[in-house]
Amino acid sequence: MLTVHHLRISQSERIVWLCEELGLDYELKLYTRRSDNNLAPDEYKALHPMGIAPVITDSDLVLGESGAICEYIDRKYGNARLSPGPESPDFAGHLFWFHFSNATFMTNGMMALVARQLGGDEMPGFVADRMAKGWQLADARLAETPFFGGQNLTTADIMMGFNLTTSRMFGGADLAPYPHIAAYLKRIGERPAYRRAMEKCEPGMEPKLD
Structure with a gap:
């Protein structure tokens, strides 16, 4: 049985959205952040040696890393229908944004978060x-x-989505200078699979789409 272990307000929401887009039968387990330091609880950290989200289990397999999980699920359970192949004109663009999401875009945000936490004025x-x-x-x-x-939603969108939405709860860009991102998030927010995913993984929280 495929189980998605979701740490509340974290990038593991991507995996829930992916499962909903693929229409999969999966189990979802929710974990709440600690009240003293806002980090993952001990039971979540025990799932994987890195102790961070996301994590899935599939029978005896324990797998971390957003990109690896997205590829695993899409290939094993989705017939790779959210991953354009080499014959597609979207192949290279999809690959760039799939990898850019965590390798560069999220890294930029993490550097900014660390700078703020260190108390720098600028x-x-x-x-x-x-x-x-x-x-x-x-x-x-x-x-x-x-x-x-x-031209179609792929796992690149699953990866980038968190960076543009929930991630901004930790501090991030105002969307006013980015009208195309704002329009994109409106389209994403209208997708039934995205709405189902957010209702399941963040019950009671309004998705940060604007």
């Missing part, structure tokens, strides 16, 4: 520059295509 210039370029690049992509993955 964000280091190179961090601010990297963040601005990332948001500008994302907005430019969505000016050209309806989805990060191209």
Whole structure:
């Protein structure tokens, strides 16, 4: 049985959304962050040596890392229908945004978060520059295509979605300068699978779509 272990207000919401888009039969287990430090509880940390979200279990398999989990689920259970193949004109674009999501875009945000937590009066210039370029690049992509993955929703959108929505609860860009991202999030918020996913993994929380 495929089980998604979701730490509340974390990137593991991606995996719930993916399962809903694929129409899979899966078990969802919710974990609440600790009240003293806002980190994962001990029972979540015990799931995987890294002790961070996301994590899935599938029979005897324990798997972490958003990208690896998305590829595993889409290939094993979704017949790779959310991953354009080499014959698709969207192949290269999909790959770029799938990997850019955590390798660069989220890394920029994490650097900014650490800078704020260290109490600096201003964000280091190179961090601010990297963040601005990332948001500008994302907005430019969505000016050209309806989805990060191209003409259709792919796992690249599953990966990027968290960065543009729930992640901003920890601090992030105002959407006003990015009209194409704002329009994209409106479209995502209208998807039945996304609404089901957020209702299941974050009950009582309004998705951060604007």
